[in-house]
Amino acid sequence: MDVRQYRHVSKSVSSRTAVLTLSPVETVACCSPLTSEPLSSEAADRIAPLLKALADPVRLRLLSLVASHADGEACVCDLNDAFELSQPTISHHLKVLHEVGLLDRSKRGVWVYYAVRREALADLGALLGGVAVSTA
Template sequence: MTTIEALPLRDLRSCCAPLTRAPLSRANAESLAASLKALADPTRLRILSMIAAHADGESCVCDLTDPLQLSQPTVSHHLRVLTEAGFLEREKRGTWAYFRIVDDAFASIAHLLGRD
């Protein structure tokens, strides 16, 4: 079984017309579905919400484990999935990694769904 990797959202936006204007190619549809699959998880939606609502608009794993009541490896897994899908940016500072929502991530999804 082949795993479909999501294109970064910026790449999807630049390569694909909104699905309401032109049919998506199979490859673009699979990539968009992979990006949406990253969002289709309650924990990941909560993580995005927590990061967006955080005072600086960024969080590290240490800010998320207690409120989510999940272990650090589990939270790190979800952060990696969201980062690879293009929803989060990661910046390493000392021993911690901080995550911030990519500025146009949700605008890119809205564009592809024909809602911009």
């Protein structure tokens, strides 16, 4: 599976016309559980940034809040009250999640709305799905 996300690379504005150039950003493209076969170096390089982004407690909570929000999307203004952090800090964490491919975003007027990229979560779930934890 080849999952791609597009990231804004350049923007030029002349008068009232904006031109955006988009380039593909690779996200998770691995669906085999860790226990079925060893992870390739390339797959590990693609997946590590996702796990690194999720290793931060604020980003993990933000992802959960967005995913569980009505219609599966949330505005930045809906997320600020859940944390004792400034709005720019929340926006930074959302930007990190977006850049690694875990969140999509769309601007509506002055507000930015975020939605979870279900494909990326499904791939991570499949990757970790075969891992058994011993309690002994």
